[in-house]
Structures are given as structure tokens and as C-alpha cells.
Amino acid sequence: MxxxxxxxxxxxxxxxxxxxxxxxxxxxxxxxxxxxxxxxxxxxxxxxxxxSRAGLLDAVMAGRQARTERVVAPLLEALCADCGVRELLTALVTAEASLLADDRGRRCLRISSGLSHETGLRTGRLHPALDGTAYGRLIGRIGDRLEALPEPVRLERLDLALTLIGAALADRARQGLDGTEPLTGQELFLADLVGTTTAFLHAPAPHGA
The missing domain is CATH 1.10.10.60 (Homeodomain-like)
Known part of the structure; x- marks a missing residue:
């Protein structure tokens, strides 16, 4: 037994x-x-x-976060103090994309893509699982570069940007798990994801915001 x-x-x-x-x-x-x-x-x-189910999901996500943290911590350490949004997003996307290397990481990307609202960004306070981590500090630095935006727009836009990144990587993960040939190579895919998200974050605030 x-x-x-x-x-x-x-x-x-x-x-x-x-x-x-x-x-x-x-x-x-x-x-x-x-x-x-x-x-x-x-x-x-x-x-x-x-x-409970929630406790099991927390354990799954804790393992996923630990693997991402091992990649993002040295990337964040290497960034200059005044680097821009593109450089910061490159570090974030690189760390997240490291999970595409094996099926276990791909599965975790699929799971976490539906949990992006759990970051706590819209409340202005990070989820306890992210607070104090290198990943959380990286998100905070990206937010600092968007200080010209009104706070509600900035918080919502940053949360949506993370949702976009999560969804794009989850779709890439699905293709890997299914054996589907992607339209673009990995390098081009990640560069386009960084560029697209950078443009999204830098879009001017709507009139009257």
C-alpha cells in the first residue's frame, strides 16, 4: 500500500x-x-x-516561484540603477521564460497564467508570496518607471502587462506540451513580447485620466 x-x-x-x-x-x-x-x-x-485544494495550489505555485526567483535574482542584481522599462521587462520575461525549458515548467506557466490577478498590484500591495522577493522588487522598479501615469492607470496597466506576459508564455508552453510547431523561434518570440509589452506600458494616458 x-x-x-x-x-x-x-x-x-x-x-x-x-x-x-x-x-x-x-x-x-x-x-x-x-x-x-x-x-x-x-x-x-x-x-x-x-x-485543501488551495493549500496544494499554493505549494505548486511556491515551487514555481522558487524556480523563477533563482533566475530573476541575479538578473536584477546585474541591472543598472537607472535602466529603463525595456531592460527591466527583458529581465522579467527572461526569468519567466526559463520555465519553458521543461514540461514541469511549462505546466506551471499554464497554471499560473490564470492567477495573474493574485499579484495584488491593483490594490497597491503585492501578494505576500511576492512581497520581499527579487521578482516583487523587479515589478516595483517597473512601476517606478511609470510614475508619470496617474496611479490607478499605472497599477491597472502594470497588472494587465503581467497578464499579457503570462498568457503569451502559457500559450507557448501549451505548444511545447502539445508538440505544436510555433510560428516564431524562441528568440524572436521573447524579443517581440518584450517590445510589445514595453510599448503597451509607455502608451500615453487617456485624455482626462
């Missing part, structure tokens, strides 16, 4: 959740499918180890 205790079981459940959540969506995923894929016989294994 498969055990439902220990770090090994937690890791199996997290990896299974990545696969099931990516295929079925975080809200529509069946936990019994996660338990079965993880090779567990106890149907309450998720509740035992994570407390």
Missing part, C-alpha cells in the same frame, strides 16, 4: 497536481485524479498533506 506521509509523498502530489491542474485548470481539476496520478491509495492524501 502506498504511504501518505513524508516529503516524498508531498513531492509526488505536487508533481501530479502540476500535471492535472495544467490539463484541467486549477478550479476544474479533480483531486482524485491528482491522488491517483501520485500513486496514492488514500483518497484524503491531499487534505492530509496540504489541508
Amino acid at each position: 502506498a504511504r501518505t506521509s513524508g516529503q516524498d509523498t508531498r513531492d509526488k502530489l505536487i508533481r501530479a497536481a502540476e500535471e492535472v491542474f495544467a490539463a484541467q485548470g486549477p478550479d476544474g481539476a479533480q483531486l482524485r485524479d491528482v491522488v491517483r496520478l501520485a500513486g496514492q491509495s488514500n483518497p484524503s492524501a491531499v487534505q492530509y498533506h496540504f489541508g
